Amino acid sequence: MSKIVLLFLIFLKIGAFSFGGGYAMLPFIQQEFINKYHFITNQEFLDLLAISQSTPGPIAINSATFVGFKTAGFWGSLAASIGVVIFSLVGLTIISHLLDKFMNNKRVENLLLVLRPITLGFILAAAVSSGKELHWGLYEIIAFLVALYLLKTEKIGSIAIVFVFGAIGVFMTFI
Numbered sequence: 001m002s003k004i005v006l007l008f009l010i011f012l013k014i015g016a017f018s019f020g021g022g023y024a025m026l027p028f029i030q031q032e033f034i035n036k037y038h039f040i041t042n043q044e045f046l047d048l049l050a051i052s053q054s055t056p057g058p059i060a061i062n063s064a065t066f067v068g069f070k071t072a073g074f075w076g077s078l079a080a081s082i083g084v085v086i087f088s089l090v091g092l093t094i095i096s097h098l099l100d101k102f103m104n105n106k107r108v109e110n111l112l113l114v115l116r117p118i119t120l121g122f123i124l125a126a127a128v129s130s131g132k133e134l135h136w137g138l139y140e141i142i143a144f145l146v147a148l149y150l151l152k153t154e155k156i157g158s159i160a161i162v163f164v165f166g167a168i169g170v171f172m173t174f175i
Contacts, residue, residue: 003072011083022059026126054162
């Protein structure tokens with residue numbers, strides 16, 4: 001099977017089964033592309049997170065585009081991007097028509113209550129495994145704690161944090 005078809009099928013599966021958005025799919029990306037197929041390294045995964053977070057657009061599309069391009073160039077990025085969104089487009093079109101009918105259904109409400117902590121678990125699993133791969137020097141620890149504080153207190157947006165700490169990091173490389 002060609003890498004392009006494989007990328008499409010893997011991201012179709014990831015898009016179909018990662019409830020909770022882009023962050024919830026990160027453990028699936030780690031499992032498939034680092035552990036199973038070895039298309040990217042742990043360091044490239046961390047780069048993927050940094051790039052996906054600091055560029056406009058959903059993390060799912062950015063991640064698919066990055067992994068697809070790294071693995072099979074332009075056509076790989078196109079196949080991966082289409083794969084990750086196609087299930088959502090079809091599924092959400094159908095669900096949006098049914099949502100009004102089932103919105104007050106107790107079973108649907110219970111399903112959503114169960115999915116929320118599972119989604120948080122996916123996000124935390126990706127954060128913990130990614131945190132193990134980082135170089136934790138003094139600057140990195142300070143940047144992490146300050147960014148966490150600023151985001152939690154909503155004193156500054158995530159884009160501003162990326163620019164400020166990115167500029168400091170670039171400046172530090174010249175010192």
